[in-house]
Amino acid sequence: MRSRQRPRPRSLRLPAAALASALLVTAALTTTPTAAAPAPATAAANDYCGGHCADILPPGENGNATLADILLNRAFGTRPTHTDDQLGPYAALASGYPGLTEAKLRDFFNDASFGVPADQVASTTSPRPDVAIVRDKATGVPHITGTTRYGTEFGAGYAAAQDRLWVMDLFRHVGRGQLSGFAGGAAANRQLEQTFWQAAPYTEAELQQQIDTIAARGGRATQALADANAYLDGVNQYAKESYNARTFPGEYDLTGHIDPITNAGSIEPFKLTDLVALASVVGALFGSGGGGELASAQVKSAAEARYGKDAGDAVWASLREADDPEAVQTLHDGQSFPYATVPDHPQGEALPDPGSVVPERVVYDATGSADSATTAANGVLPGNLLTARHGMSNALLVSGARTDDGHPVAVFGPQTGYFAPQLLMLEEIQGPGISARGAAFAGLSFYVQLGRGQDYAWSATSAGQDITDTYAVPLCTTDGSPVTTAANSYSWHGQCLPFDRLERKNAWNPTTADSTPAGSYTLVMNRSRYGLVTARGTVGGAPVAFTSLRSTYRHEAESIIGFQELNDPAAVHDAAGFQQAAQDINYTFNWFYADSRDIAYYNSGSNPVRAPGVDPGLPVKAQPAYEWADFDPVANTARYTPAAEHPQSVNQDYYISWNNKQANGYTSAGFGNGSVHRGNLLDDRVKSLLGNGGKVSRVSLTQAMEGAALADLRAEDVLPDLIRVLRSAPVTDQATLTALQQLEAWLANGGQRKETSPGSHGYADATAIRVMDAWWPLVAEGVMRPGLGDPLFGALTGALQINESPSGGQTGPGGGPVSANEAIPHKGSAFQYGWWSYLDKDLRAVLGDRVAGPLARPFCGGGDLSACRTVLLTTLKQAAARTPAQVYPGDADCAAGDQWCADTIIQRPLGGVTDAKTTWQNRPTYQQVVQFPSHR
Structure with missing residues (x-):
């Protein structure tokens, strides 16, 4: 079409x-x-x-x-x-x-x-x-x-x-x-x-x-x-x-x-x-991370309501996968860097009352087109530029001891979106x-x-470690009137203080360049000494404001020093100089380095030292006992973990990073770092190159990166589990059997999404890819929802989306998008956020495999293999029956049913000149391929 x-x-x-x-x-x-x-x-x-x-x-x-x-x-x-x-x-x-x-x-x-x-x-x-x-x-x-x-x-x-x-x-x-x-x-x-x-x-x-x-x-x-x-x-x-x-x-x-x-x-x-x-x-x-504590708390509360306090907490902890033993890690030599660890007996947690959380109002005094539902949607920048999750930055480095000429090789780069x-x-x-x-x-x-x-090169991937906390700040009134969630004052160390009201007045008039009628509004954010107000609700019936406190807030410009050092040949002469420069950057990044002799890694960021017993994955009471160590609210400073406690390494045999977990004990800020992560696509390929004494070159490492860039993570790392369950007994329905055979053939061909020939605008194994795109949301819901129940299922999708496919067009429960992020088309990035680990761990448990860090209870068929298989058969048949137009519904750029076009990357225009669509690949925007033969 x-x-x-x-x-x-x-x-x-x-x-x-x-x-x-x-x-x-x-x-x-x-x-x-x-x-x-x-x-x-x-x-x-x-x-x-x-x-x-x-x-x-x-x-x-x-x-x-x-x-x-x-x-x-x-x-x-x-x-x-x-x-x-x-x-x-x-x-x-x-x-x-x-x-x-x-x-x-x-x-x-x-x-x-x-x-x-x-x-x-x-x-x-x-x-x-x-x-x-x-x-x-x-x-x-x-x-x-x-x-x-x-x-x-x-x-x-x-x-x-x-x-x-x-x-x-x-x-x-x-x-x-x-x-x-x-x-x-x-x-x-x-x-x-x-x-x-x-x-x-x-x-x-x-x-x-x-x-x-x-x-x-x-x-x-x-x-x-x-x-x-x-x-x-x-x-x-x-x-x-x-x-x-x-x-x-x-x-x-x-x-x-x-x-x-x-x-x-x-x-x-x-x-x-x-x-x-x-x-x-x-x-x-x-360069930020954390801040998902409210979503995590809602999963915890829903799990407790479903299973009871102790069993519910165990389910929540297993779904959170904060320090999962099966998670792929950048540091794999046994190094441990404990940070943001989950305490055995959390102190000061402040769980919102179910159904009480309401996002903070931002827009006030809207007039004209600001208060109209008919305003044109398109702007000079994508409206979801900040809300869409960003990933795809990756790095592959191999030490000189394992390369073709004895000098390290690096293929790495950041992903900043396509514009x-x-x-x-x-x-x-x-x-x-x-x-x-x-x-x-x-x-x-x-x-x-x-x-x-x-004589050196460096790059970074977004690390996202937890430098943002959510506080439940008690609301109060200065005149003694009854306290409600609408109060404009809060309690700080025994005082009732008014919020700082930060306002920005915006107004616009129609021009020949924009048909939007005249309008205006005022943007408002309320700020406390515990950070910015993001929502309001109740905790134990008491009105609170939920605030977001980020360690780099009001300190973004200070990273200038580290970047200056990275550009200065007198400052960076070796791995140690590189790590010092990276330490002087307060954003949350994984930094990688290569010269003719060494490869190195350092995780940067202003990591606040939390009070003993605080669980950084949950909202915490706004009380002095639970504040960051040496917290100064006026300057927004605190005590930060010293450089020695940041994940770091020199000359590990190889490093990979695709926004995955850094090291043992370095607790993930959110959900999703489990047994299946797109970082596995890199890790498996580099291990294969190094197997049996293999030597790596610039060419072979680039090939490993690009092979991973075209891989469908679901096919490579979860489809084998699904097939094992389905093949545990004969498949008798012909339509389902045909779909299964197509998926098996695709997996045998590598499970990639690649064109039949350059410029063909059609995929090899196109039918199997369409079946997988249709099947994943169905099978994930079919496996998990009955055991979770509707409230917990909904809360979990708020903490971690079910799917992140290349096309971004697959639907979720009720026929809507799987998540706001999944609904973003043509962005290139895929497979970072999804329920891959949940199904992988659950299906392996059903099959009787050993699972390290298992889910706290069985889900697929209640743990019965036959019942689980029925769920898979039913959802696969439903998926196979969906037409291309249903799976790829079309948008302003692509006709319905055009699979290749649905996946394509579009450079979103920031100006008046646009670009052609390009075939999908899950790859950094800016990328280097380097191998230095000599040094100063």
Whole structure:
């Protein structure tokens, strides 16, 4: 079937007449600066990689499209240079990896060597005499070389604005909860700013306070602020020049900030507090963990109601899998790093009364389109950018003792979602005290955040360890009136204090770029000394506010020091220097390192020291006895676990990470780290490479990564259990038998979701894949729901979604989506969150296998094999009968029943230029393949 045309974002439209006139006027007025004569190639500054470093970041480096570019793209399909030239190689690895060779790696990755050969220089720009920005012909990546520190950082800012000015402007407004006032009141814009305001509502004074806190530290912090100021000077210089030359991003025209005919308008200069706002977005998206205590408590309460106190608690604990012995771990040599452990006798827990929890109201005083159900849904950014769970960052590293040439190999990268242009940008920075190439978030690219130095490379995956706690704060009144859940004061150390009311007023008017009528509203968050109010309810009948206390709240900017060190060759010379730099980053990340001699790992984050006996997986009473050690509510600081207690290692035989459990005793923040995790897909493949004395190469490790990227976790690690139960007796129904045989054949073929041939837009084993997509929600519900009962089943789906398929279109109980996250299509990431372990453990127990860390009670058929088999047979027959259109219902991008299209990755547009769909693969966005042959 043919896919329907992708609709353009409404917030970036102009009426047809305006489009035509704007195109003519812009074409006439826009001038292209004359390129400077190509300078000699930038020096390959102390590059020890010897051509063995490669990277990729789709869709392309260039994220700046003028109004003329956008209009020509829409009218004729033409594109600005380097907007999508990395998308094809990135997508092609899905079909090309089986035949990969050392020579063919360059077909799928960029050369990540330092410098640009003379015959590959596309342009040279010198915005100041002390810096040059050389762009290469192949990708247009900026290679910034400065003779002074100021000039180097000025050049980094200038290059960032050349490539991501519009994205930077969007996210500084997101970081202030002001997107609708900047880009229009479309529903998605409002959804995004509301969810961000709930995570990090800052006043301007609080943004400045983060800067003042850094400034007071001196040393590297002083240099970091000087770097940031120089970077901003470069950003603002480019913004000014592009405005005068009419080469600024056309989205400013399309959203009404600059008149496309007269050029009236402006681009507001960037300032230091904008960078803090940007950093807070990154921290909220990728560098936090925990906060699911209310959902966990509701599972616990429902389990107790179902089974009784003791039996219910045992069921809850087994479903939680906080320290599951079968969970795949990054550190597998027996290391133990106890943190956030579950106490035998919890103290201070505050379970909400069933049915009492109500989310805190955020929107007040809505007028006009803010109070209308007919407002356009599309915005300039996805409304679920913050609420959608993020994953897919992964890492595979093998020590030199187990590689082809005796030097470590690493294939690793972060997943920041698929956008056009990307949230990340590529760059090389060479200057006094800085020598690095890699990726950085737009607007924060004064340092490379993930990439390589002269003789080492580093990367990260989101760790998500528990740095966020939920407190049940007693409500009170200051006038002695009866206390209800609507009270605006709370109890703190015997005092009744009013909440800090944080407000953000947003208003918008209709423009030619957004048909949303005029409207306004006020965003409100109430803050206590125990954190932000997220919900209200009762505990033992007493009204409380449930608050979220995150250790990095009001401290997001402080990670600047660690990133500076990672870019400084004097700071990082070996694994120890790398681990020190990672320790200076307070976000929750798993950091990985490789040079010619060593591989290393370090888990970063401001891990608060909790009071003895507190269970970090449940809400806790807001009393001094249960506060973090040395807690200072004014500065939001506490005592944190020392560096030695963070999971870390040097030269383990190999490391893998796919957002999985870190080490023994390092308790998972939420549900889902059990016997089956997508990290197993990496771990199993690396073990296979190393089996029987095998040696690993850049090619074979890349193949292992990509093989896992195309694997269906359910097929590889749970389908064998399902088949064993089904085959425990003859299958007599022909339709069910046929479906079973198709699934068995798919499993024998590798259980992957891959095209029959490159560009075929159809899967091999397509029918079996469709059956599995239809079957998983049915069989998970069929196995678990009867034993759980409806209330516990519903509570558990709130803590951990049932499914995360590539298409995101499968339905759950009652015909709705399995979860809000599962309902997000075309995001690439899959199989991180699901009930894989529950079915795996339960079915193995039914089959009589030994299960370490089993579920506390049997579920499938009540533990009877025959009854369990009946559940599987019934649900499989139901799944086999579902048509492609029922399994893949279609959306704005794909026709119903189009399986391949339902899975496809779409680069969600952040601007006026869109990209083609690409075949599904579960893979990092930015990725490096490195093997250093020498060292300084």
